[in-house]
Amino acid sequence: MTVAKVTEITAESTESFEDAIRQGVQRASETLHGIRGAWVKEQKVRVENGAITSYRVDLKVTFVLD
Amino acid sequence: MTVAKVTEITAESTESFEDAIRQGVQRASETLHGIRGAWVKEQKVRVENGAITSYRVDLKVTFVLD
Amino acid sequence: MTVAKVTEITAESTESFEDAIRQGVQRASETLHGIRGAWVKEQKVRVENGAITSYRVDLKVTFVLD
Amino acid sequence: MTVAKVTEITAESTESFEDAIRQGVQRASETLHGIRGAWVKEQKVRVENGAITSYRVDLKVTFVLD
Amino acid sequence: MTVAKVTEITAESTESFEDAIRQGVQRASETLHGIRGAWVKEQKVRVENGAITSYRVDLKVTFVLD
Amino acid sequence: MTVAKVTEITAESTESFEDAIRQGVQRASETLHGIRGAWVKEQKVRVENGAITSYRVDLKVTFVLD
Amino acid sequence: MTVAKVTEITAESTESFEDAIRQGVQRASETLHGIRGAWVKEQKVRVENGAITSYRVDLKVTFVLD
Amino acid sequence: MTVAKVTEITAESTESFEDAIRQGVQRASETLHGIRGAWVKEQKVRVENGAITSYRVDLKVTFVLD
Amino acid sequence: MTVAKVTEITAESTESFEDAIRQGVQRASETLHGIRGAWVKEQKVRVENGAITSYRVDLKVTFVLD
Amino acid sequence: MTVAKVTEITAESTESFEDAIRQGVQRASETLHGIRGAWVKEQKVRVENGAITSYRVDLKVTFVLD
Amino acid sequence: MTVAKVTEITAESTESFEDAIRQGVQRASETLHGIRGAWVKEQKVRVENGAITSYRVDLKVTFVLD
Amino acid sequence: MTVAKVTEITAESTESFEDAIRQGVQRASETLHGIRGAWVKEQKVRVENGAITSYRVDLKVTFVLD
Numbered sequence: 182m183t184v185a186k187v188t189e190i191t192a193e194s195t196e197s198f199e200d201a202i203r204q205g206v207q208r209a210s211e212t213l214h215g216i217r218g219a220w221v222k223e224q225k226v227r228v229e230n231g232a233i234t235s236y237r238v239d240l241k242v243t244f245v246l247d
Numbered sequence: 248m249t250v251a252k253v254t255e256i257t258a259e260s261t262e263s264f265e266d267a268i269r270q271g272v273q274r275a276s277e278t279l280h281g282i283r284g285a286w287v288k289e290q291k292v293r294v295e296n297g298a299i300t301s302y303r304v305d306l307k308v309t310f311v312l313d
Numbered sequence: 314m315t316v317a318k319v320t321e322i323t324a325e326s327t328e329s330f331e332d333a334i335r336q337g338v339q340r341a342s343e344t345l346h347g348i349r350g351a352w353v354k355e356q357k358v359r360v361e362n363g364a365i366t367s368y369r370v371d372l373k374v375t376f377v378l379d
Numbered sequence: 380m381t382v383a384k385v386t387e388i389t390a391e392s393t394e395s396f397e398d399a400i401r402q403g404v405q406r407a408s409e410t411l412h413g414i415r416g417a418w419v420k421e422q423k424v425r426v427e428n429g430a431i432t433s434y435r436v437d438l439k440v441t442f443v444l445d
Numbered sequence: 446m447t448v449a450k451v452t453e454i455t456a457e458s459t460e461s462f463e464d465a466i467r468q469g470v471q472r473a474s475e476t477l478h479g480i481r482g483a484w485v486k487e488q489k490v491r492v493e494n495g496a497i498t499s500y501r502v503d504l505k506v507t508f509v510l511d
Numbered sequence: 512m513t514v515a516k517v518t519e520i521t522a523e524s525t526e527s528f529e530d531a532i533r534q535g536v537q538r539a540s541e542t543l544h545g546i547r548g549a550w551v552k553e554q555k556v557r558v559e560n561g562a563i564t565s566y567r568v569d570l571k572v573t574f575v576l577d
Numbered sequence: 578m579t580v581a582k583v584t585e586i587t588a589e590s591t592e593s594f595e596d597a598i599r600q601g602v603q604r605a606s607e608t609l610h611g612i613r614g615a616w617v618k619e620q621k622v623r624v625e626n627g628a629i630t631s632y633r634v635d636l637k638v639t640f641v642l643d
Numbered sequence: 644m645t646v647a648k649v650t651e652i653t654a655e656s657t658e659s660f661e662d663a664i665r666q667g668v669q670r671a672s673e674t675l676h677g678i679r680g681a682w683v684k685e686q687k688v689r690v691e692n693g694a695i696t697s698y699r700v701d702l703k704v705t706f707v708l709d
Numbered sequence: 710m711t712v713a714k715v716t717e718i719t720a721e722s723t724e725s726f727e728d729a730i731r732q733g734v735q736r737a738s739e740t741l742h743g744i745r746g747a748w749v750k751e752q753k754v755r756v757e758n759g760a761i762t763s764y765r766v767d768l769k770v771t772f773v774l775d
Numbered sequence: 776m777t778v779a780k781v782t783e784i785t786a787e788s789t790e791s792f793e794d795a796i797r798q799g800v801q802r803a804s805e806t807l808h809g810i811r812g813a814w815v816k817e818q819k820v821r822v823e824n825g826a827i828t829s830y831r832v833d834l835k836v837t838f839v840l841d
Numbered sequence: 842m843t844v845a846k847v848t849e850i851t852a853e854s855t856e857s858f859e860d861a862i863r864q865g866v867q868r869a870s871e872t873l874h875g876i877r878g879a880w881v882k883e884q885k886v887r888v889e890n891g892a893i894t895s896y897r898v899d900l901k902v903t904f905v906l907d
Numbered sequence: 908m909t910v911a912k913v914t915e916i917t918a919e920s921t922e923s924f925e926d927a928i929r930q931g932v933q934r935a936s937e938t939l940h941g942i943r944g945a946w947v948k949e950q951k952v953r954v955e956n957g958a959i960t961s962y963r964v965d966l967k968v969t970f971v972l973d
Contacts, residue, residue: 184472187453187503189253191309197859199923202952203959208250208312210957221950224881226862228902231870233863239253242954243455246472255451257507263331265395268424269431274448274510276429287422290353292334294374297342299335305451308426316538319519319569321583323639329397340580340642356419358400360440363408365401371583375521378538382670385651385701387847389903406844406906437847441653444670461793463527466556467563474561485554488815490796492836495804497797506558514604517585517635529791532820533827540825551818572822573587576604593727595659598688599695606693617686620749622730624770627738629731638690646868649849649899661725664754665761672759683752704756705851708868712802715783715833717913719969736910736972767913771785774802778934781915781965837917840934857925884947886928888968891936893929 185245193237201238215245251311259303267304281311317377325369330356333370347377383443391435399436413443449509457501462488465502479509515575523567531568545575581641589633594620597634611641647707655699663700677707713773721765729766743773779839787831795832809839845905853897858884861898875905911971919963927964941971
């Protein structure tokens with residue numbers, strides 16, 4: 182019988198969406214054990230003077246309860 | 248690199264929706280640090296004898312991980 | 314065994330959304346018994362010359378069948 | 380034959396959601412003629428130290444083309 | 446003033462969806478106090494050689510904060 | 512020319528979701544003629560001390576107007 | 578203060594979607610007073626031997642309560 | 644590199660939905676250049692005494708920026 | 710025991726949406742047996758110089774497996 | 776590199792939703808290899824004289840391409 | 842009191858989704874002042890002979906009204 | 908008269924989402940002729956020990972029927 186929890190996090194990067202996902206998953210795994218995967222719920226960018234300054238993702242992270 | 252978590256709470260008040268939001272955010276901040284904002288997901292009222300007895304909101308609260 | 318019905322009503326007020334909800338629930342309870350609650354489905358305002366003239370709510374009202 | 384346009388605006392107030400809607404509609408009517416109504420798409424609050432600092436609404440504003 | 450939290454869990458059973466819900470709620474209540482209810486968000490089955498090997502549910506569990 | 516109406520009901524049972532659907536459809540047919548079918552809109556459970564106390568379904572019931 | 582109710586009907590015609598809407602609204606107005614409008618929720622066709630045999634619409638009909 | 648804008652319009656006709664779409668697209672093209680297409684977001688009818696008095700469509704119109 | 714499959718097709722016509730649906734269903738029935746019905750998922754028009762050049766529908770077609 | 780296809784099927788049973796899923800998956804696996812799982816998209820019942828005559832599920836079935 | 846407008850644009854690139862977003866934001870900022878951010882609504886690719894020929898994004902761009 | 912079909916595929920890559928899309932489209936074109944485009948429906952990552960092990964996309968692929 183496996184029970185997993187789903188938590189929602191928001192992560193930001195100046196590089197790319199995929200970098201934001203990497204960092205978000207890594208940061209979350211410092212406090213959450215057994216992370217199995219994540220679903221990309223939203224993708225946003227911040228803009229200044231017509232240029233992208235950061236990439237932001239909202240993730241639903243799934244981790245297994247021991 | 249900022250990572251924020253999103254958690255869902257339900258709060259109720261006999262006064263108004265905005266009072267329910269105020270109380271919900273205040274109660275949540277007793278256990279959660281770094282709350283930045285909240286999104287109103289649902290608004291419901293309880294009714295008895297044709298009159299509203301309470302206002303209930305479902306909120307998605309965002310808080311920044313240290 | 315409890316069975317409840319859900320009906321959809323639209324109510325309007327010149328004061329506020331909460332006043333529109335109050336009036337809508339009260340008016341509905343004149344014809345429907347056992348109203349337990351209502352869910353706010355939509356909120357709209359009518360505008361004339363840049364000012365709000367009325368607040369309109371679409372409600373899903375739940376009432377218990379005797 | 381009537382043709383209306385729908386535009387999306389975001390308005391913020393320190394008072395309440397309804398005040399944010401009032402101000403948003405009023406500001407929009409300075410540049411847009413024939414505003415007939417608005418639909419509340421989203422409601423968010425900003426929070427600092429557990430207290431609400433501002434109420435933000437996303438509105439879909441409808442205005443009639445001359 | 447009641448404030449409740451909503452958390453998302455995934456539970457799996459080889460018997461049925463209802464068994465997966467029972468086990469998920471039971472496992473969650475080992476770590477969460479005051480669980481009041483759960484909403485079935487998704488239902489999936491795993492399949493091998495044309496036969497169902499497990500029933501999986503995604504649940505939104507509501508629990509009251511003390 | 513066939514015209515059918517759709518009404519929304521909520522039914523609850525201590526046994527299972529399917530029992531709640533059966534009872535809901537049966538109760539509704541006491542007041543509504545010509546029920547053809549129902550669509551399961553939502554499935555929720557009530558929980559006490561980590562155990563399921565009741566199964567609740569929201570149904571959209573379709574019935575043909577004579 | 579105006580309160581309106583919204584009810585859902587399904588209507589079918591062998592001619593076209595618009596004919597199905599016309600007939601549905603007309604049939605509904607035999608039992609419901611004060612119908613103001615209807616929103617087309619769904620459009621389906623029945624097919625036999627590669628040809629359309631009927632056009633079916635699901636409508637949300639709004640009528641004002643006296 | 645092509646960039647297109649999407650704007651939302653509402654158009655009404657006493658004839659049919661397709662006539663409302665035709666008129667809406669034609670009216671919009673008097674002020675917008677490079678219209679490529681439109682997506683039908685909503686279809687509504689106004690009703691008086693059980694008869695349809697007008698057909699209303701909400702359209703998302705796409706036009707290419709020079 | 711009946712099992713039906715659902716496939717998604719896109720059909721286009723220079724006449725009307727209903728003509729596009731007719732043609733789409735007819736073309737699909739050349740390769741698919743047992744088509745029972747279709748649900749209109751999306752309606753779009755192509756535009757040139759402010760005039761509609763074609764009507765496009767996205768359909769979900771249901772057909773029974775022998 | 777794994778590529779999987781998703782197809783939509785509808786299955787019906789006189790027993791229960793889970794029986795309808797079992798039969799649907801089994802029938803589909805007679806023509807589709809490598810079925811890994813299925814997601815329950817919709818659940819409906821047919822009704823006659825207030826009693827349920829059949830349980831119908833719409834499933835999204837995932838199978839791996841060789 | 843800040844009021845922001847939201848407009849929808851579609852941008853295309855032969856390189857990647859992120860390049861399409863960059864170009865779309867840059868092109869939009871030539872005509873719109875005060876762009877703060879953008880939300881990625883849709884991501885599509887065009888294909889010829891099994892290869893991707895372009896990456897297309899639909900963006901909701903937010904800009905502050907002076 | 909053009910009729911196109913839409914099929915859903917899932918593709919996975921250890922590199923990036925765009926690589927997963929490329930491979931998915933390429934693999935699909937080995938069995939499907941006339942692929943015109945694809946819409947990104949979902950983006951997920953698999954995680955082990957806090958690091959992303961694969962990027963998974965759900966695509967809706969459109970191809971023209973001869």
